[in-house]
Amino acid sequence: MIEDARMAFQNGLNPAPVFFYCSRNPAEPARSNPHAIMASITRQLSSAQPGYPLLPPTVAAYKKREIEGFASGSLSMSESSALIIQLAEQFPIIIIVVDALDECDPEKRT
Numbered sequence: 001m002i003e004d005a006r007m008a009f010q011n012g013l014n015p016a017p018v019f020f021y022c023s024r025n026p027a028e029p030a031r032s033n034p035h036a037i038m039a040s041i042t043r044q045l046s047s048a049q050p051g052y053p054l055l056p057p058t059v060a061a062y063k064k065r066e067i068e069g070f071a072s073g074s075l076s077m078s079e080s081s082a083l084i085i086q087l088a089e090q091f092p093i094i095i096i097v098v099d100a101l102d103e104c105d106p107e108k109r110t
Helices: 002-010 034-045 056-067 077-088
Strands: 018-021 096-099
Touching: 018 034, 034 077, 034 096, 056 077
Parallel strands: 018 096
Antiparallel strands: none
16 A cells, blocks of 8 residues: 555655654644644645645635635634645545654643
8 A cells, every 4th residue: 555655646646645743842832733733734735746736625725715814824723624634535545644643732632
């Protein structure tokens, strides 16, 4: 399965594996913030490969927020979740790796 995902990525059919490494390091507070995790996953899935155009669900989400006057603001957790699902539907296979999730802020982890 990993080999199939690698071949699909090389052929432009799938994104590269999406990843986020959590950490409780006070010098990098975003590394333990669930919003940062979701934003990173969303950003990485928004294009099949670096340099490729943004995928239609991302463009649609931006345009919707632009109409509402919040194009530059961060997505909420539910907006990020919905967009990740829409982006995942664009590919036959995606791989998402979140390492050290136990390092995520316990107050915000759920």
